[in-house]
Amino acid sequence: MNPNQLTPMLKQYHEIKRRYPGTLLFFRLGDFYELFYEDAIIGARELEITLTARHKERGTPVPMCGVPHHAVMSYIAKLIRKGYRVALCDQVEEAKSSTKLVRREVVRIITPGTVLEGPLLEAGENNYLAAVCGTAEAAAVGFLDVSTGEFVVAEFVGERAWEHLLEQMEAFAPREVLYPKALEPIVNAYVRHETPPSEEAADRELPVGSTVFDYAARTPLEDWVFDFAYAHSLLCEHFGVSTLEGFDLQGHDVAVQAAGAALHYVRETQRAQAAHITEISFLRPSEFMILDPTTVRNLELVEALDGSREHTLFAVLDATETAMGARLLRQWILRPCGRLAEITARLDAVEEFVRRTMWRDQVRARLKRVQDLERVLARVNMGTATPRDLAALRNSLAVVPEIKDVLREATASLLEVLRESLDELQDVRALLEAALVENPPATLGDGPTIRSGFHAELDELRALATDGKSYIARLEQRERARTGIPSLKVKFNQVFGYFIEVSKANLHLVPPEYERKQTLVGAERFTTPELKDYEAKILGAEERILELERELFHELRQEVARATRRIQATARALAHLDVLAALAETAVRRNYRRPILTEGDEIYIRAGRHPVVEVQLGRFVPNDLYMNNTTDRLLIITGPNMGGKSVYLRQAALICLMAQMGSFVPAEEARLSLVDRIFTRVGSSDSVARGRSTFMVEMIETAKILNTATPRSLVLLDEVGRGTATFDGLSIAWAVAEYLHNNANHAAKTLFATHYHELTELARVLPGARNYQVLVKESKGGILFLHKVVEGSANKSYGIEVARLAGLPRSVIARAREILENLEANELDPMGRPRLAEHLPGREGWKRQPTLFEAAQRSLLDELRALDVDQLSPEEAKRWLQEAKRKLL
Ligand SMILES: Nc1ncnc2c1ncn2[C@@H]1O[C@H](COP(=O)(O)OP(=O)(O)OP(=O)(O)O)[C@@H](O)[C@H]1O
Ligand SMILES: [Mg+2]
Known part of the structure; x- marks a missing residue:
């Protein structure tokens, strides 16, 4: 062109x-x-x-x-x-x-990660921007919510750095991810599910399970944005410091790079200083209970597996009154606490709110009137706050002294701390009350914003403008009388300003001093020197009023911005109060009990319930659970399909998680040791889009558990091994259970639900393994699910019964029963497995697949045959025998 x-x-x-x-x-x-x-x-x-x-x-x-x-x-x-x-x-x-x-x-x-306006944001959710960078050995991510000013950075080193980073990504769920262009090939390969071109690239491929790169907007930035020196000086300048030591960032260079890039992007896109970002905190994962992406999804914490939000832990717990509280509750669910002292402090506060109903109601009723201070404050600092935003701030701050007053009665130490953090902000409040009209407009200029009496010149101009208008009205009256034209009108339009309009029929009455301005079809328009004079005054006044209101409003905004830190501290304290009171409200409504958390190794739950399923069903059969790291560390749970195994596993995890949030729990009694991580391998999640089969995903997730679990972890394994041939699956399940039981570094408390009844044999050979079963009652008409978990092992799966309930054709059910009877009557080998294939005609040479034990025996025999006994030292011989014995057991 x-x-x-x-x-x-x-x-x-x-x-x-x-x-x-x-x-x-x-x-x-x-x-x-x-x-x-x-x-x-x-x-x-x-x-x-x-x-x-x-x-x-x-x-x-x-x-x-x-x-x-x-x-x-x-x-x-x-x-x-x-x-x-x-x-x-x-x-x-x-x-x-x-x-x-x-x-x-x-x-x-x-951009998706930097929006500030109400309509672009979910009130109850943070809107994080993430900046990611790193090498093969170290990786860091900065999370910045511009809409609230929250800024967190995390750094990971070592082989699993990227994996840990992605875990955090999933917990923060950013809307936009920034990364240096140099990382683009890896990110793209991840997103497009391409097979990495080389072994080496495969090593650096991002791990499975995270979907963050799929749903977040991806924004590659020039590599220099992530430059250390640049990032360091930008952060120092922004926070007004000469070293980043105060933020714990000394020596965490990759974290500095990530944080710097996030801040750079915000200031660049927003054309503002973003002064409401007042601090940056260095995330120490060990201070939290870690939930990996798979677990967040499987436990349906904030989103159900079908994508809905209704049947989630968040939905059940959320009784918050403010958007700030809702956001904090979400954070507590996704990042439960890992420190006993902090959890206890939260529980003390919740307990006080539980005990004192009236008082809790008083606090909550006041919180209801508090608006989203964090987001208003962000807009104030970014120069986009509207008159209505400042009114919201004014109205919310008015509640603070009342809340502070009500909290005087508090005895829990956390509540006292929060009370002290509430700043009544009398100066800001007084200013806003004096300056703003009661109901200012949504947009500046759409109506009066500044209160009369606040600024002398503004008052004068307003008087002039109103006077002027009434003067025009009087002038119209006067001219009508003087000229004798009753239809004479004084009018106004944008192009010609004020004028006198006379219809054609009355033109002969127009006095000579009228100056013609414009001719229309049916009328003529005139002006007079007097009208011109007034026009200038009024129009000038109105223009000046707008200008002055704008100036005053901007000053007001700046004045409020100066109180940013104090307002922020108050906003955070209010958010905490809101969550604590909400947890208490839910605890009362749902009949939860205070858990006791310990540094010990026991988990004891008496009459525990699944918090979400119990709400859904209305009636729920409570169950007990006991685990420790010695005699009860591997629980094998068998029972019929639909019996309640999966629910039982999840409720154990949810109760531990809720307790570490500081919430009461759905149980009669709960004594819980601190958990560092919850792992889940639940159900079959397909990842066809990622080019991985169900079984592959299952194994990747299992591998991750075996590599990462610690004795402080809680592991839920739901039918691991189901996705492949029976023998392979059983063998893997067996070996996985054994590993988790035996490997001292990874001996996590494990709940293993399975339909492989062979696994119940584990309890005989492993000192820490125990069998539990879910009870059913058999009757003539079919089976009755009792949903009761007791010691012992089930020997039937009742799969056909469940199939019948599901409405499989009657003939299919009858035939299945017949086959099952045959199998059970005479077609089972000594291990209880079908010999079906042996009897099939025309399959000469087919050999029965050996059982686990037979296979072990055979390989041992082979080894023994190959062994040259003369070459062995007594020591070696002894070791061989020990090893052989271990294999046989
Ligand atoms: N304790 C309970 N009280 C009442 N109802 C329950 C309880 N536990 C489970 N249920 C009900 O039973 C249904 C099936 O439970 P769950 O999915 O845990 O069975 P399962 O044993 O894992 O079955 P499968 O072996 O087929 O996976 C649940 O959806 C729920 O409606
Ligand atoms: Mg199940």
Whole structure:
């Protein structure tokens, strides 16, 4: 395209557009934001608005579509949700004359990870931006929620660095991920599920289980953004410090790089200092209970396996009154606490709220009136807060002294601490009360914002404007009387200002001093020197009022911004109070009990329930659980399909998790040792999209458990080995159970639900293994699920019964029964496995697959045959015998 053919406006457009690649440019033209060219085509499609064209007449039409400026945020929200980035280009000077091109600039870039406006955010969820970087040996990630100012960074070293990093990614669930371009091939391979080109690349491939790169927007940045020296100086400058020691970042260079990149991106896109980001905290995973992505999903903590939000732990526990509280509760669920002292402090606070119903109600009723201070504060600091935002701040702060007062009665030490953190902010409150009208408009300029009595000049101008208007009314009356034209009107429009309008029929009555301004079909418009005078005054006053209100509002915003840290501290304290009171409310409503947490090794739950299933079903059969790290560390749970094994496993994990959040738990009694991690291998999760079979995923997850579990971990294995041939599956299941039991470093407390009844043999040979079963009652009509877990092992799966209940055709059920009877009557080998295949005709030479024990015996015999006894020292002989014995057991 020949640039000389472009209009000046389009030339300006191209200049700006060139500087913002990868964004959709919203270009302000009068009352509209317009998109042009490619952007217009995308915009029209995604927003379902009409695509038109500019300059059709010139033969080079420019595709165009537009949205009204006052509704722009709802359109942008749609695009952001679809993962687009938007550059907002405004007119940065008033359009003075119609000929001169107004100056335009991009005032903000809005991306999924940096949105600030209410309509673009989920109230009860954080909106994190993540910046990731690292090498094969060390990796770091910075999480920054611009909408609240929270900034956390984590660093991991060693072989499993990336795996740990992804675990954190899953817990924080960022909306946008930044990474250096150098990492792009790896990220892309991960996203596109490509097979890595080489062994070496495969080693660095990101581990399975995380979906964060699929759902978050991916934003590669130039490598220099992650440069250490740059990041370091940016962070120091931002926080006004000369060293990062105070933030625990000394010596964590990769973390500094990640954090620096996140901050860089925010300041770059928002065109603001982001002064509400007042600190950065270094995440120490050991201070939390760690939940890997698979576990977060399997336990249905914040999202159910079917993607819904209804039947989740979060939904059951969430009785918070504020958005800040809802966000914190989510954080506590995804990152339960790992420190006994902190958990106990939380439990003390919850207990006090539980005990004192009236008082809890008082606190909660006041919290209900508190709005999202964190997000308002972010907008204040980013220069986007509206008059209504400041009113929300004012109204919320008014509640703080009341809450503080109510909390005077608190005795739990955490509640006392929180009370002390509440700043009444009298100065800020007084200022906002004096400055803002009761109900200011959503947009500045859409009505009065500044209260009268706050600023003398503003009051004067307002008086003038109102006076002026009544003066015009009087003038109209007077002129009507003087000229004798009853239909004479004084009117106003944008182009001609004030004028006197006289209809054609009355023109002969117009006095000579009237100056003609404009002729219409049925009327003439006039002005007089007196009217001109007043016009100047009134219009001047109204313009000046707008200008002055804008100035005063900006000053007000800046004044509030100066109190950022104090407001933040108050907001955080309110969020904590909200969560603690909400946990108490839920505990009372659902009849939970306070757990006792210990540094010991026992887990004892009496009459425990599954918090979500019990709500769903209404009636629930409670069950006990006892585990320790010696005699009861591997529980093998057998029982019929639909018996309740999976529910039992999950409820154990959820009770431990809730306790470490500081919540009461659904049980009559719970004595729990601290858990460092919960692992789950539950059900069959397919990952076809990732090019991995069910069984492969199952094994990858199992491998991870075996490599990472510690004696402090809680492991749930639900039918491991199910995804393959019976013997392979059973062998793997057996070996996995044995490993978790025997390997001192990985001897986690393990709950293993299985349909391999052979596994119940483990209890005979392993000192820490025990059998439990889920009871059913057999009756003539079928079976009755009791959902009761007791010691012992089940010997039947009742699979056919369940199939019958599921409505399989009667003939199929009857035939299955017949086959089962045959199998059980005479077709089983000594190990209880079918000999079916042996009797099939025409399969000469087929050999029965050996049982586990036979296989062990045979290989031992082979070894013995091959052994040259003369060559053995007595020591070696002894070791061989020991080894042989171990293999046989
Ligand atoms: N303790 C309980 N009280 C009441 N109902 C329960 C209880 N436990 C489980 N149930 C009900 O039984 C259903 C099946 O439970 P679950 O999925 O745990 O069975 P399972 O033993 O794992 O079966 P499968 O072997 O087929 O996987 C649950 O969906 C729930 O409705
Ligand atoms: Mg199950």
